[in-house]
Amino acid sequence: MSNIHIPKGWEMPESELTPESIYMNRREVLKAMGVASLFAAGALPACSPPQEVIDAHPEINLTDLEKTVYPANRITKYKLDRRLTSEAIAASYNNFYEFSEVKEDVDHHAQRLQTRPWQVEVTGLVNKPKTYDFDDFLKKFILEERFYRLRCVEAWAMAVPWTGFPLKALLDEVEPQSGATHVRFESFHKPFLAQGQFAFWQPWPYSEALTMKEAMNELTILATGIYGHPLPKQHGAPIRLVAPWKYGFKSIKSVQRIEVVDYEPSTFWNTLQPLEYGWEANVDPNVPHPRWPQTKEEMIGTKEVRLTQKYNGYGDYVASMYT
Numbered sequence: 001m002s003n004i005h006i007p008k009g010w011e012m013p014e015s016e017l018t019p020e021s022i023y024m025n026r027r028e029v030l031k032a033m034g035v036a037s038l039f040a041a042g043a044l045p046a047c048s049p050p051q052e053v054i055d056a057h058p059e060i061n062l063t064d065l066e067k068t069v070y071p072a073n074r075i076t077k078y079k080l081d082r083r084l085t086s087e088a089i090a091a092s093y094n095n096f097y098e099f100s101e102v103k104e105d106v107d108h109h110a111q112r113l114q115t116r117p118w119q120v121e122v123t124g125l126v127n128k129p130k131t132y133d134f135d136d137f138l139k140k141f142i143l144e145e146r147f148y149r150l151r152c153v154e155a156w157a158m159a160v161p162w163t164g165f166p167l168k169a170l171l172d173e174v175e176p177q178s179g180a181t182h183v184r185f186e187s188f189h190k191p192f193l194a195q196g197q198f199a200f201w202q203p204w205p206y207s208e209a210l211t212m213k214e215a216m217n218e219l220t221i222l223a224t225g226i227y228g229h230p231l232p233k234q235h236g237a238p239i240r241l242v243a244p245w246k247y248g249f250k251s252i253k254s255v256q257r258i259e260v261v262d263y264e265p266s267t268f269w270n271t272l273q274p275l276e277y278g279w280e281a282n283v284d285p286n287v288p289h290p291r292w293p294q295t296k297e298e299m300i301g302t303k304e305v306r307l308t309q310k311y312n313g314y315g316d317y318v319a320s321m322y323t
């Protein structure tokens with residue numbers, strides 16, 4: 001059993017890459033192996049597929065509820081133009097300034113974050129404000145898997161399979177009022193747990209915002225998982241925003257509060273350094289940055305260099321919002 005090796009996307013030649021072959025989640029691995037071969041191999045009692053294929057890294061313990069929703073259905077509509085980043089690389093090179101300014105240290109320090117119980121307050125200019133227990137999201141919204149690129153303003157990039165649901169589904173439920181123009185997101189504030197938050201000159205807690213149009217865009221999701229399982233803490237467990245046409249800093253992690261407002265909210269990085277972190281933050285190779293080249297990006301893990309595309313390549317879905 002343990003010898004069976006199903007190659008992952010980053011081990012495959014470019015010519016063989018198709019959305020369905022880039023990575024297999026737990027259910028697909030089982031299917032590919034075939035129940036019959038499990039019998040033949042005499043491995044039925046354990047009935048567990050090879051570990052290195054399923055939970056490469058990091059270790060994630062699923063709750064009973066999570067076991068019923070992962071892996072989620074894969075939506076193949078959003079295509080990648082490159083192979084997926086290795087799960088282990090994505091999980092060990094992170095920006096999460098609450099825990100460390102050193103990307104390679106975030107995965108270690110972020111394990112202190114207590115992600116249960118976890119509540120998300122959805123409030124502001126809505127008809128039906130509500131505080132959701134995290135499990136409510138898993139019960140209420142249909143999770144789906146989408147392959148997206150993520151482009152950090154620091155000129156590194158990755159391509160990963162997120163699991164989540166459209167932010168629009170949540171907003172529709174709380175019913176934004178007619179005067180609402182923006183949605184503001186706020187992360188947790190626990191300086192004794194996340195020592196980066198002792199930096200009193202920084203506007204903690206981390207916050208970000210989108211226009212109402214951007215928030216309702218079909219690409220905008222709240223992610224609860226990655227690589228077919230719940231988010232490891234360093235990726236922003238238990239729930240984070242993902243807006244793939246914007247620089248990575250918009251995709252706020254570990255969200256605890258979502259507020260619908262009628263003004264343009266200030267945001268963490270834009271407050272600290274407006275010349276480096278524009279409020280809108282759409283990926284744009286034509287807008288130079290004082291520190292990092294914006295015309296190119298380097299894929300983490302493979303160091304492959306790609307030309308950065310306007311809207312991170314998602315113009316078909318988002319360009320119309322900016323005309």
Ligand SMILES: Nc1nc2c(c(=O)[nH]1)N[C@H]1C(S)=C(S)[C@@H](COP(=O)(O)O)O[C@H]1N2
Pocket residue numbers: 090093094095096097098151152153187206234235236247248249250251252253254
């Ligand atoms: N709460 C919070 N969210 C955050 C950040 C952060 O420091 N704190 N960093 C942002 C930046 S700059 C990037 S590039 C992405 C990185 O996401 P990843 O570590 O899952 O790849 O998270 C974003 N979300």
Ligand SMILES: [Mo]
Pocket residue numbers: 095151152153154247248249
């Ligand atoms: Mo970033």
